[in-house]
Amino acid sequence: MGQYLLSTYAVEGEAPPAEPSPEVMQEMMGRIVALEAEMDSSGSFVFGGHLHGADAATVVQVRDSETVLTDGPFAESKEHIAGFYIINADDLDAALRWAAKVSDCVGRPIEVQPFAGTGRVADQMPG
Amino acid sequence: MTTDVAHAAEARFEVERVFREVSGHAVATLVRLFGDIAAAEDAVQDAFVVATHRWPSDGVPPNPAGWIITTARRRAIDQLRRGARGRELISSQQHTVEQSTETEPDLTAARETANDDRLRLIFTCCHPSLRPEHRIALTLRLLGGLSVEAIANGFLVSEAAMTKRLTRAKYKIKATNIPYRVPDESELAARLWAALSVLYLIYNAGTDNIAERSDLRSEALRLGRALVEMVPDEPEPAGLLALMLLNESRVPARSINGAVVLLRDQDRTAWNREMIDEGHTIVRRCIQRDRPGQYQLQAAIQAVHCHADTFESTDWHQILALYDHLQSIAPSPVVALNRAIAVSETNGPSSALAILDTLQDQLANYYPLHAARAVMLRDLSRPHESADAFARAAALTSSDAQRQHFDQQARALTQRRG
Numbered sequence: 001m002g003q004y005l006l007s008t009y010a011v012e013g014e015a016p017p018a019e020p021s022p023e024v025m026q027e028m029m030g031r032i033v034a035l036e037a038e039m040d041s042s043g044s045f046v047f048g049g050h051l052h053g054a055d056a057a058t059v060v061q062v063r064d065s066e067t068v069l070t071d072g073p074f075a076e077s078k079e080h081i082a083g084f085y086i087i088n089a090d091d092l093d094a095a096l097r098w099a100a101k102v103s104d105c106v107g108r109p110i111e112v113q114p115f116a117g118t119g120r121v122a123d124q125m126p127g
Numbered sequence: 128m129t130t131d132v133a134h135a136a137e138a139r140f141e142v143e144r145v146f147r148e149v150s151g152h153a154v155a156t157l158v159r160l161f162g163d164i165a166a167a168e169d170a171v172q173d174a175f176v177v178a179t180h181r182w183p184s185d186g187v188p189p190n191p192a193g194w195i196i197t198t199a200r201r202r203a204i205d206q207l208r209r210g211a212r213g214r215e216l217i218s219s220q221q222h223t224v225e226q227s228t229e230t231e232p233d234l235t236a237a238r239e240t241a242n243d244d245r246l247r248l249i250f251t252c253c254h255p256s257l258r259p260e261h262r263i264a265l266t267l268r269l270l271g272g273l274s275v276e277a278i279a280n281g282f283l284v285s286e287a288a289m290t291k292r293l294t295r296a297k298y299k300i301k302a303t304n305i306p307y308r309v310p311d312e313s314e315l316a317a318r319l320w321a322a323l324s325v326l327y328l329i330y331n332a333g334t335d336n337i338a339e340r341s342d343l344r345s346e347a348l349r350l351g352r353a354l355v356e357m358v359p360d361e362p363e364p365a366g367l368l369a370l371m372l373l374n375e376s377r378v379p380a381r382s383i384n385g386a387v388v389l390l391r392d393q394d395r396t397a398w399n400r401e402m403i404d405e406g407h408t409i410v411r412r413c414i415q416r417d418r419p420g421q422y423q424l425q426a427a428i429q430a431v432h433c434h435a436d437t438f439e440s441t442d443w444h445q446i447l448a449l450y451d452h453l454q455s456i457a458p459s460p461v462v463a464l465n466r467a468i469a470v471s472e473t474n475g476p477s478s479a480l481a482i483l484d485t486l487q488d489q490l491a492n493y494y495p496l497h498a499a500r501a502v503m504l505r506d507l508s509r510p511h512e513s514a515d516a517f518a519r520a521a522a523l524t525s526s527d528a529q530r531q532h533f534d535q536q537a538r539a540l541t542q543r544r545g
Contacts (some may be wrong), residue, residue: 002304091306092256093314114303 003046004095005085005113006102010053012077031105043088044098050083086115138183145182148190150272151353155244156196158251158269158307161203168269170199171208196474245270245520246357247307249350253322254305261296262325263332268293270353271346281332319358323367323422326521330371344378347371362416366423369409373429374400387532391438403433421457424449425448443472450478459488468499476503494523498533514540520522 020028025091057073057080073080075116085102089095092114099110150171150360157167158472174195188194215451236478252265260282266280267273299305310318326347333343351368358364410430413423427447435441450466463486471479485495490496503517514537521533 006270044216092393093304093306098296112303116302 001088003088003118004098005111006091006095006099006107006116007111007113008078008082008102008106009111010082011079012054017055028105028107029082035105036099038085038101039085039098046086046088047072047083048083051081053082054080067119071073131536135183139179141187142179145187145191146178146195147272149195150175151248151270151350152192152274153195153199154269155197155248156192157203157246159244162307164251164269164300167199168201171195171204174198175201176471180329180531200353209499223529235264242353242357245353246309249322249354249357250310251305251307253318253323254299254300255318256303256305257296257299259328260300261292261293262321264289264292265296266325266350267329267343267346272328273342277342281340300500314359319361321365323363326354327371327422328338330374334374336416344371344375345447348375362413362418363422365409365422366413366420366426369406369413369426370429370476371424371428372402372409373406373433374397376406376433382528385528389527390432393438395436398433406430406433418454419456421453424453424456428453441479443469447473460486461493461495464490464493464496464499471499471503479503480507492523494529494533496512497523501533503538505536510540513537 036048054073059070059072059074061068061070077098083106085098087095087098089098092112095112095114099112103110153174156170157170158164161167161170170204178195178197182188184320186481201302228342248270249266252269253262257265263282264278267278268275273281274434275289275293277284282289282384284292309315328349330344330347333340333347338429348371351364351371354364376389377393379399380397382389407430408425410423413419413426428446431442431446447466447469450462450469454462454466463482467479467482470482472488480500482501483503486496497516500522501513504510504513506518517533517537517540518532521530523536524530524533
């Protein structure tokens with residue numbers, strides 16, 4: 001049993017998708033709610049959320065004892081996380097099945113990343 | 128070379144040959160026992176070193192795979208005992224790790240277990256979350272027992288690059304926890320397709336330079352046979368095996384002194400009759416099962432070619448019908464191209480050329496498209512355009528023999544004009 005990050009992203013400079021009609025929105029929400037209930041009942045749901053977006057991001061860095069703030073996301077990447085789930089899954093195949101269901105619901109590609117470790121670093125250190 | 132040195136070389140060669148034949152089985156079983164590919168690979172490598180020292184004097188053991196597995200486990204246990212991780216591994220698998228496999232009283236059960244282990248490993252190596260080059264490299268290394276150097280040569284990359292590829296692939300398997308198991312029935316068809324396409328890619332990589340890459344082709348054939356044995360209820364592995372056999376049967380006639388010999392010009396008496404017979408038998412059985420698929424259909428097409436005594440007596444109408452079927456279940460620009468060639472033989476080059484025109488964008492860098500166009504243009508008495516198409520084919524192919532052939536064809540046309 002391991003944990004996986006399922007994330008979706010927005011691409012910088014890409015025009016945002018057209019706002020779906022209320023009916024389409026409601027249908028999509030219904031499917032997501034049903035999917036999350038499925039995750040809950042199988043003990044797969046750990047955490048989830050969606051973010052405001054790149055415009056709301058700030059990058060913080062301490063250089064030479066000085067705290068530098070930059071408005072916006074990491075400059076180097078064009079893709080920025082928009083939303084994610086953290087799930088429990090027995091193996092990659094199980095994680096991929098969840099990712100396919102999420103992708104089907106939200107109509108976007110989903111990136112699947114395994115966690116190398118979770119929780120507090122102190123708990124993961126040897127000895 | 129002195130007699131001693133010659134004997135030693137012979138013995139070493141024999142050890143390598145036997146080892147390669149059974150190492151896939153050994154690696155697969157050890158992956159199951161250890162739950163870790165790198166550990167299994169290292170253990171088998173260690174066992175190989177022991178084999179090179181012991182077998183020349185003790186003789187090759189009657190059950191080489193069993194010997195390797197036992198030896199590998201003992202050495203792995205010794206190694207792992209030195210680390211905490213190892214003590215964990217051993218205590219969790221105490222009962223399996225300590226068992227001996229030197230005698231296998233129930234050979235049927237043993238064969239089934241061996242097949243299950245190899246099947247699990249093939250599906251792991253061919254997992255769709257791995258990119259095709261990685262799947263190919265892993266399959267050849269772990270199941271084929273090919274050295275990293277041999278695989279690197281087969282795909283025209285440096286040994287360092289191939290090592291990196293294998294390391295990345297194994298890392299991903301471990302980090303993402305790709306399970307070692309045969310997929311559930313609901314996923315089996317898709318996963319089987321992934322495995323079959325890897326084998327076919329390996330086979331085709333071995334046709335780029337016919338003489339030098341026979342090891343890739345024979346490995347693809349061997350694994351193809353093993354897959355048929357492992358999933359006898361599935362028709363597509365049989366289709367792929369027949370397809371590869373029928374292609375392979377024509378290898379002896381495909382080149383003369385390094386020069387390309389086209390199908391229409393091949394000496395059909397040089398074709399391997401045994402392979403053709405086996406291919407035909409498999410295709411007939413597939414037709415009876417009536418669960419068609421893309422590999423079975425491609426095999427059937429090659430069967431029609433191999434059945435003809437001469438190029439002129441080829442049943443192109445049947446080939447066209449098979450391409451129609453293939454296009455409907457597994458459409459692709461390449462299938463459309465090959466179908467167009469059949470159209471040219473049944474309906475003439477004009478209608479075929481019209482089809483090729485619709486594929487120009489998708490297959491712009493695919494030399495067989497230009498080669499086919501060139502032949503059709505030549506048949507339509509348009510030598511200038513034909514020569515240009517041959518030139519484009521020559522520029523796009525990576526095979527020296529092919530390039531020479533296309534250049535020759537282009538020259539013949541321009542000479543005619545002159």
